[in-house]
Structure formats: structure tokens, C-alpha cells
Amino acid sequence: xxxxxxxxxxxxxxxxxxxxxxxxxxxxxxxxxxxxxxxxxxxxxxxxxxxxxxxxxxxxxxxxxxxxxxxxxxxxxxxxxxxxxxxxxxxxxxxxxxxxxxxxxxxxxxxxxxxxxxxxxxxxxxxxxxxxxxxxxxxxxxxxxxxxxxxxxxxxxxxxxxxxxxxxxxxxxxxxxxxxxxxxxxxxxxxxxxxxxxxxxxxxxxxxxxxxxxxxxxxxxxxxxxxxxxxxxxxxxxxxxxxxxxxxxxxxxxxxxxxxxxxxxxxxxxxxxxxxxxxxxx
Amino acid sequence: xxxxxxxxxxxxxxxxxxxxxxxxxxxxxxxxxxxxxxxxxxxxxxxxxxxxxxxxxxxxxxxxxxxxxxxxxxxxxxxxxxxxxxxxxxxxxxxxxxxxxxxxxxxxxxxxxxxxxxxxxxxxxxxxxxxxxxxxxxxxxxxxxxxxxxxxxxxxxxxxxxxxxxxxxxxxxxxxxxxxxxxxxxxxxxxxxxxxxxxxxxxxxxxxxxxxxxxxxxxxxxxxxxxxxxxxxxxxxxxxxxxxxxxxxxxxxxxxxxxxxxxxxxxxxxxxxxxxxxxxxxxxxxxxxxxxxxxxxxxxxxxxxxxxxxxxxxxxxxxxxxxxxxxxxxxxxxxxxxxxxxxxxxxxxxxxxxxxxxxxxxxxxxxxxxxxxxxxxx
Numbered sequence: 001x002x003x004x005x006x007x008x009x010x011x012x013x014x015x016x017x018x019x020x021x022x023x024x025x026x027x028x029x030x031x032x033x034x035x036x037x038x039x040x041x042x043x044x045x046x047x048x049x050x051x052x053x054x055x056x057x058x059x060x061x062x063x064x065x066x067x068x069x070x071x072x073x074x075x076x077x078x079x080x081x082x083x084x085x086x087x088x089x090x091x092x093x094x095x096x097x098x099x100x101x102x103x104x105x106x107x108x109x110x111x112x113x114x115x116x117x118x119x120x121x122x123x124x125x126x127x128x129x130x131x132x133x134x135x136x137x138x139x140x141x142x143x144x145x146x147x148x149x150x151x152x153x154x155x156x157x158x159x160x161x162x163x164x165x166x167x168x169x170x171x172x173x174x175x176x177x178x179x180x181x182x183x184x185x186x187x188x189x190x191x192x193x194x195x196x197x198x199x200x201x202x203x204x205x206x207x208x209x210x211x212x213x214x215x216x217x218x219x220x221x222x223x224x225x226x227x228x229x230x231x232x233x234x235x236x237x238x239x240x241x242x243x244x245x246x247x248x249x250x251x252x253x254x255x256x257x258x259x260x261x262x263x264x265x266x267x268x269x270x271x272x273x274x275x276x277x278x279x280x281x282x
Numbered sequence: 283x284x285x286x287x288x289x290x291x292x293x294x295x296x297x298x299x300x301x302x303x304x305x306x307x308x309x310x311x312x313x314x315x316x317x318x319x320x321x322x323x324x325x326x327x328x329x330x331x332x333x334x335x336x337x338x339x340x341x342x343x344x345x346x347x348x349x350x351x352x353x354x355x356x357x358x359x360x361x362x363x364x365x366x367x368x369x370x371x372x373x374x375x376x377x378x379x380x381x382x383x384x385x386x387x388x389x390x391x392x393x394x395x396x397x398x399x400x401x402x403x404x405x406x407x408x409x410x411x412x413x414x415x416x417x418x419x420x421x422x423x424x425x426x427x428x429x430x431x432x433x434x435x436x437x438x439x440x441x442x443x444x445x446x447x448x449x450x451x452x453x454x455x456x457x458x459x460x461x462x463x464x465x466x467x468x469x470x471x472x473x474x475x476x477x478x479x480x481x482x483x484x485x486x487x488x489x490x491x492x493x494x495x496x497x498x499x500x501x502x503x504x505x506x507x508x509x510x511x512x513x514x515x516x517x518x519x520x521x522x523x524x525x526x527x528x529x530x531x532x533x534x535x536x537x538x539x540x541x542x543x544x545x546x547x548x549x550x551x552x553x554x555x556x557x558x559x560x561x562x563x564x565x566x567x568x569x570x571x572x573x574x575x576x577x578x579x580x581x582x583x584x585x586x587x588x589x590x591x592x593x594x595x596x597x598x599x600x601x602x603x604x605x606x607x608x609x610x611x612x613x614x615x616x617x618x619x620x621x622x623x624x625x626x627x628x629x630x631x632x633x634x635x636x637x638x639x640x641x642x643x644x645x646x647x648x649x650x651x652x653x654x655x656x657x658x659x660x
Binding site for chain 1: 308309311327330331333335337339340341343344347348349350351352353354355356357359373374377503504505506508509510511512513514520522
């Protein structure tokens with residue numbers, strides 16, 4: 001694990017303070033932690049900022065990703081992966097990272113998520129999973145636990161939640177990991193691995209939303225930032241330890257770590273072969 | 283010695299593909315939909331031959347999104363679809379308008395709402411103009427022959443690059459599938475327009491600051507310019523949440539970068555109009571039926587001609603207004619229930635008598651129906 005540089009140094013190098021803060025988020029949001037981890041990962045890898053493109057959908061936590069000193073594409077709700085697919089395909093020289101919410105990635109954008117994973121496009125997908133639609137004031141989303149309350153689930157949700165890591169794995173993603181905003185040092189490490197990975201990488205980051213999810217569901221993770229972070233600490237099980245534990249005992253726990261890390265043919269590389277073949281036919 | 287002409291027999295959809303290749307399109311993302319599918323199939327063969335890239339996406343939303351992604355990467359990009367697929371693309375087309383991302387969307391019309399049927403119509407003339415929410419200006423070109431499918435695709439690509447807007451090529455099921463002669467130029471000699479790049483040094487660059495053309499310079503990702511492209515209303519820096527004055531400014535600029543060129547953008551063909559007392563106003567494949575009717579009417583001694591807008595949007599209002607003063611009667615013929623009819627009525631400053639001949643049965647306009655209308659007026 002790399003040495004942790006002082007925050008001021010990272011901010012100076014990687015964050016454009018003129019744009020930071022213009023993407024208003026609530027006090028206690030986990031989005032800032034994710035952006036800091038992303039900035040640290042980018043800094044460690046050392047790719048020039050001009051060669052990195054951050055794509056953002058419509059969501060709250062992590063929309064400050066726009067303040068990274070990289071190129072930025074602010075898109076429509078749920079479409080980041082589809083833009084990223086075209087961008088990376090047209091320009092394989094760029095490092096393409098989407099920063100999305102859970103609703104953005106696997107709700108409205110679920111179809112793109114599945115198919116980009118299937119193609120194994122060389123894109124890194126960073127999901128801020130806060131179990132709720134925060135930007136619009138706290139409606140239930142695709143990862144909201146069954147029975148949780150939301151402004152659109154006043155009697156509790158009936159829907160069953162989706163497991164982003166399982167979805168990614170079954171769709172063919174070649175790097176799948178889960179982290180939390182509590183395990184920050186590990187988060188930087190996983191982000192670094194995900195960005196370096198050649199192929200479709202998915203990072204499911206459990207992040208706290210005290211304003212919406214915490215407020216409506218104090219009994220689940222608590223209703224303050226510190227309570228929610230402590231909940232992550234107390235309910236996380238590292239994947240190597242989880243392997244020795246039965247499913248019943250894992251009920252209500254968060255398994256964190258790298259689930260999938262494998263090599264497979266990458267879409268952009270495979271198509272390059274098509275071009276070479278087609279040029280010969282002509 | 284004259285070079286031998288390269289004349290090829292082509293299908294309308296195929297001509298669109300060749301036009302795109304000639305114009306420098308090197309990226310296509312699409313989803314199969316009749317009657318546009320041949321474009322997808324043919325370009326999947328052609329693009330890799332010229333080092334370009336083709337991808338079949340999971341749906342039309344993904345297709346237009348991937349096209350914008352590629353265009354943002356600095357590659358000329360296009361997609362093709364039909365009405366139902368276009369309906370799925372409209373939100374992202376709005377994004378291309380506000381974020382100012384060049385792209386070309388070919389819409390091969392079928393007939394009827396919903397899934398409709400895969401026969402021809404001109405029922406999407408208004409939806410191509412107004413489908414996406416918010417106030418905006420775009421450009422729509424309507425070919426009437428296979429030759430024009432080729433030429434106008436090139437024009438569409440060039441206009442999209444010049445103005446940083448989505449440009450639509452409005453074809454239809456019939457034109458898409460007929461085969462006609464096209465004189466194919468040497469692709470290296472085709473005029474290609476590229477988007478303007480920033481003229482200021484990187485440290486002075488603001489992503490949405492435009493010069494007097496109203497079109498901001500667009501850098502490629504990976505250059506020394508830090509790119510920032512946003513979906514929201516923004517100020518010159520791309521910052522979200524501008525003031526009411528700044529909102530007005532950006533919207534005005536987006537409108538005016540098109541509207542400032544009304545002297546040049548609306549293309550109109552005038553056919554047998556010099557001495558005409560009666561004009562038929564028609565476009566696309568329908569205008570071909572009109573031309574057939576005109577020959578018979580002229581032989582009968584009726585002074586009748588055709589005005590055919592090649593640019594549907596922005597609407598050639600000035601040309602139509604002048605026409606309404608020159609002729610006594612205008613017959614508007616469209617393969618729908620009257621869409622550009624309303625625009626002609628709005629432009630009727632000369633108080634010409636306007637009548638309408640529509641057809642929406644999925645079959646190309648019958649020249650006899652046009653002829654009957656001409657005889658009634660004449």
C-alpha cells in the first residue's frame with residue numbers, strides 16, 4: 001500500500017478549488033471521501049490529468065468529481081457508461097472513469113451497465129451506493145433494502161434490492177470490488193487497482209447518506225454520519241474471511257474486497273483486430 | 283484526358299453510408315430497426331475498411347450516447363434509426379444541443395404512431411423538429427433521391443461540425459430502398475468541414491466561450507485544453523446554475539448560432555416555377571411524385587411549378603413568403619395529414635390560396651392525386 005500523502009498536497013495537485021463546492025452536497029455526505037480517494041488513486045497511478053476523462057450522470061454523492069483536474073463530461077441520468085463506451089472505443093488512449101450513483105448505474109442506467117460489462121470495455125465504473133435517491137430528496141432506489149423507508153416508500157419498500165457486485169460479475173465484468181467510505185485507505189487501493197485493470201471494472205462503494213437514508217431509516221445504519229460510518233465498520237466482513245462463514249451468518253453483513261480480478265479479451269482490442277482484417281479484405 | 287466518371291447503382295440507405303464515409307465519419311453506433319437497418323449493416327462493413335469503428339449498442343439511447351461519446355473524443359460520428367428509435371433518442375439529442383456536441387442522426391421514416399408499420403410516410407417532419415424538450419434550433423435536411431442521400435449526408439456532417447449541433451437527415455422507407463444512379467466523387471476531394479478548435483492558449487480557455495460566430499472552439503480530449511462538457515444550462519466556464527441573465531445569454535447564443543445563417547442554411551429547389559401561376563410545395567420522396575404530375579400538367583398547358591425545401595429546418599420562410607406573392611395558388615403535398623402545411627400558412631404573406639393534398643397510407647404519393655388537384659385549381 002502506498003504512502004498516504006497529506007490531504008493538502010492532494011488537493012493542491014488534483015483538485016480545482018474553483019469548481020469544488022459548486023456541486024452542492026449535504027453535510028456528512030460520503031461523496032467527498034470518494035472524490036478524495038479517487039484523487040489519491042489518480043495521483044498514485046500518475047496518468048497525466050489531460051488523458052483522464054471523468055464522466056458523471058445525475059446523482060449527488062461524488063458529483064464533485066467534476067472538480068478533479070481532469071477532463072469532465074457531465075451527462076444525462078444513467079447514460080455515463082454509454083458515453084464512456086463510445087468515447088473509449090473511439091479513443092482507447094484515454095483513461096475513462098464514470099462516477100455514478102446506485103440509481104444512475106443500475107436503475108435508469110442498468111441496461112448500459114450490463115452490456116458494457118458483457119463487452120468488457122476498458123472503463124472503470126465507480127458507484128456511490130447510498131441506498132437512496134438523494135438528489136431528488138430520498139426516494140427508494142434499486143439498492144434500497146427491502147422494508148426500508150423512503151419519501152416514496154412511506155410504508156416501507158416491497159422491492160428487493162439488487163447486489164451491484166453480483167450483477168457486475170454475472171454480466172461479465174473482469175474486475176469487481178466493494179469498498180466503503182469507512183475503509184478509506186483500502187478504498188484508495190481498490191480504486192487504483194480498478195483504474196489500472198484492463199477491462200470493465202466495477203467498484204461498489206457503500207457510502208453514507210445521513211440526510212435522506214439515515215433520516216428515514218435510523219434503525220438500519222443510524223441517522224448521523226458517525227453512526228453510519230461505525231455501522232460500516234461493524235458490519236463489514238473482508239472477502240477472505242467471508243469465505244469461511246456460512247450464508248446465514250453473513251445475513252445483514254457487508255462483504256468487502258475484490259470479488260473478481262481476471263484477464264479477458266477487451267472490446268477495444270478485439271475490434272482493432274477487425275480493423276486490421278477488414279483493411280486487408282478491401 | 284477526362285477522368286472516367288464513377289457512376290454506381292445504389293440504394294438510398296447505402297448512399298447514406300457512402301456519404302458518411304466520404305464526409306469523414308469514422309464512428310457509428312446503432313441498433314437495428316426497419317427501414318434503416320441497411321445503414322447499420324452496410325456501415326459495419328465499410329467503417330473498419332477505412333480504419334473507422336462500428337458498434338451495435340443495446341438500444342437507441344445507448345447508440346446516440348455512444349455517438350456523442352465518440353464525437354467528444356474528436357471523431358466524426360453518426361447513427362441511424364426510424365421513428366420509434368428516434369423517440370428513444372430524443373433526451374440525448376437535447377443533451378447534444380445544450381452540450382454542443384456535433385453528430386448526425388439519420389431518421390428513416392415509417393408510418394403511424396407507436397410501432398406503426400414499416401412502410402413510408404412523412405409523418406416525422408414535426409417530431410424531428412420538436413421532439414426534445416426545451417427551446418432550441420437544429421438543422422434537418424430532406425433528400426428526395428438516392429443522389430441526395432449521398433450529398434446531403436456529407437452536408438449534414440459538415441453542418442454538424444461547423445455549428446456543433448445534431449443535424450438530422452430525414453429519409454423514408456421508400457427512398458431508403460429504391461436504387462438509383464449516383465455519381466461518386468473521389469472521397470479525398472470531398473469538402474470536409476472540421477469543428478473549430480480553441481484559438482486561445484490553454485490557460486485562457488473557457489469551454490463555452492464563443493467568438494462572434496456563436497460557436498465555441500471544441501478541443502479534443504487528451505489535448506492541453508481541459509475539456510468540460512455539461513448537460514445543464516451553464517455559463518462560459520461550464521459552471522452549473524447561471525444567473526437568469528446568463529441563462530438567457532446561453533439560450534440566445536444556442537438559437538442564434540443557427541438563426542444568424544437564415545440567408546444560407548435553408549436550401550430550396552425551384553422547378554418550372556419561373557412562369558408559374560400555381561406552385562406545388564412538397565419535399566422528400568413526395569416531391570418526386572409531384573414532378574411526375576407537373577410534366578403532364580405542363581403538357582396540358584397549366585402553368586405550374588414546384589418549390590421543394592431541401593432544408594426543412596430551419597424552415598425556408600423567406601422563400602415561401604416570396605412565393606406566396608408570385609403565384610395565385612399553392613398546393614401543399616405531404617405524405618402526412620398536414621405538417622409543413624402550417625408553416626406554409628404562417629409564411630403566406632402574399633395571400634395565396636392554399637390547399638392541401640395529404641396521404642398517409644404507407645404508400646408513396648400518387649401523382650394522379652397531385653394532377654387532379656392541379657387541374658381543379660388550374
